[in-house]
Amino acid sequence: MRVLAAMSGGVDSSVAAARAVEAGHEVVGVHLALSRDPQAVRASARGCCSIEDASDARRVCDKLGIPFYVWDFSDRFKEDVIDDFVDSYARGETPNPCLRCNEKIKFAALLERARALGFDAVATGHYAIVDDEGYLRRSTDEHKDQSYVLGVLTKTELAHCLFPVGDTPKPQIREEAARHGFSTAKKPDSYDICFIPDGNTQAFLGANIGLRPGMIVDTEGTELKEHDGAFNYTIGQRKGLDIKVPSADGRPRYVTDIDAETGTVTVGPREALRVNTIRADRLKRLHPDMNGELDCLVQVRAHGSVAACRAIIAEDEMVIELHEPLEGVARGQAAVLYLPVSDGGGEIVLGSGTITATSRSA
Structure with a gap:
C-alpha cells in the first residue's frame, strides 16, 4: 500500500512510520504545520507542532530513507480547532481540542488530501487497535490508550487508518526507537494544548473572548x-x-x-456534581451495534474511567442512562461508547456523541 505517515516529531509517530516501512508499504512522511504563532518555534513549547518537532520528524524520515514534506494546515486548524475551542468556551462548554483536531484535521483534512494524492491509508502514532473486522479497539497499553480521542472518526475514515504502535506498551516503543537510532527515543511526550504554548488557558481565553x-x-x-x-x-x-x-x-x-x-x-x-443522565448529539457510528437501545460502557474524559450504562440511540442524538452516577460531566465533552469483549482484546469502540446536557435524580 501507499501509506502517508503523519509525523508529529514524537517517538510514537517515529516508530509508527518505521513499522509501516518494515511492513513493506511505500511510505511518505508528512508533518502538519498547524500554527503560525512565533511561540510555537520555542524549544519550551509543550505541544506537538513546533519547528523543532518538524526537524525531529525530518531526521527520522532521513534515517528511514523515505520522502518528507511539511503541509501547511494552519488556516484549517485555526478555523476548525482554535476558533471552535474559543466558541465552545464562550457557550459555557468544556471542549477537548485534541479530539477536535483528530476529527477535523488529522482524520478529515489530512486523509482527504492523502486520498486525493493516491495514498491508500494514513498511519499515525496513536495508541489504539483496528482489529481484523475493522473495528476500533483500546490499545494494549491501557495507560496510553487513545481510543477515546479517536471515537470521533467515521467508519469510512477508520477504514483508511493504520495505528502501527497500538499493540505495544510505550516503554517498548522507546526501546525500538533507540534501536533505530532515532533522536526522538527519549523525547518527552507532548502535553497541554499545542496552540497555548505557555499553558495559560485562562489568559488565552480572556484575550480571545x-x-x-x-x-x-x-x-x-x-x-x-x-x-x-x-x-x-x-x-x-x-x-x-x-x-x-x-x-x-x-x-x-x-x-x-x-x-x-x-x-x-x-x-x-x-x-x-453527580449526574444520572447524559444527552449527546453529533453522533459518530463505528460499529453496527450503535443503534437503538443497548447496554454498554461510556467514557466522558480522555483519561477517565468507563461507567456502565444503558444507551438509547436515535438518528443523531442519544440518551445515556448511567447505572451509577458520574461526577464532573460537562457540556462539550465527548461521550464515547464501548462494547465489552470476552476475547481478551481491548473494548470495542461503538462510536461517540458530543454532550449537550446532563441531569440528575433527586
Whole structure:
C-alpha cells in the first residue's frame, strides 16, 4: 500500500512510520504545520507542532530513507480547532481540542488530501487497535490508550487508518526507537494544548473572548462573588474559586453549572456534581451495534474511567442512562461508547456523541 505517515516529531509517530516501512508499504512522511504563532518555534513549547518537532520528524524520515514534506494546515486548524475551542468556551462548554483536531484535521483534512494524492491509508502514532473486522479497539497499553480521542472518526475514515504502535506498551516503543537510532527515543511526550504554548488557558481565553462579568451563586441562587468571565470555570472545578464567604456546612464548593448566556456560575457541594443522565448529539457510528437501545460502557474524559450504562440511540442524538452516577460531566465533552469483549482484546469502540446536557435524580 501507499501509506502517508503523519509525523508529529514524537517517538510514537517515529516508530509508527518505521513499522509501516518494515511492513513493506511505500511510505511518505508528512508533518502538519498547524500554527503560525512565533511561540510555537520555542524549544519550551509543550505541544506537538513546533519547528523543532518538524526537524525531529525530518531526521527520522532521513534515517528511514523515505520522502518528507511539511503541509501547511494552519488556516484549517485555526478555523476548525482554535476558533471552535474559543466558541465552545464562550457557550459555557468544556471542549477537548485534541479530539477536535483528530476529527477535523488529522482524520478529515489530512486523509482527504492523502486520498486525493493516491495514498491508500494514513498511519499515525496513536495508541489504539483496528482489529481484523475493522473495528476500533483500546490499545494494549491501557495507560496510553487513545481510543477515546479517536471515537470521533467515521467508519469510512477508520477504514483508511493504520495505528502501527497500538499493540505495544510505550516503554517498548522507546526501546525500538533507540534501536533505530532515532533522536526522538527519549523525547518527552507532548502535553497541554499545542496552540497555548505557555499553558495559560485562562489568559488565552480572556484575550480571545474578552471580559464578560457575571456572578457566582450557590445552589439556592445566593450571590457570592462577581467574576470576569464564565470561561474561567469548568464543571467540577474546586480550586481557584476564591469565594470569601464559606459554605453553610463548611464543606468545599465545586462548580456545578455554567450559564454563559447570563454569566452565572453555580457552585455547590460535591454531590451536586453527580449526574444520572447524559444527552449527546453529533453522533459518530463505528460499529453496527450503535443503534437503538443497548447496554454498554461510556467514557466522558480522555483519561477517565468507563461507567456502565444503558444507551438509547436515535438518528443523531442519544440518551445515556448511567447505572451509577458520574461526577464532573460537562457540556462539550465527548461521550464515547464501548462494547465489552470476552476475547481478551481491548473494548470495542461503538462510536461517540458530543454532550449537550446532563441531569440528575433527586
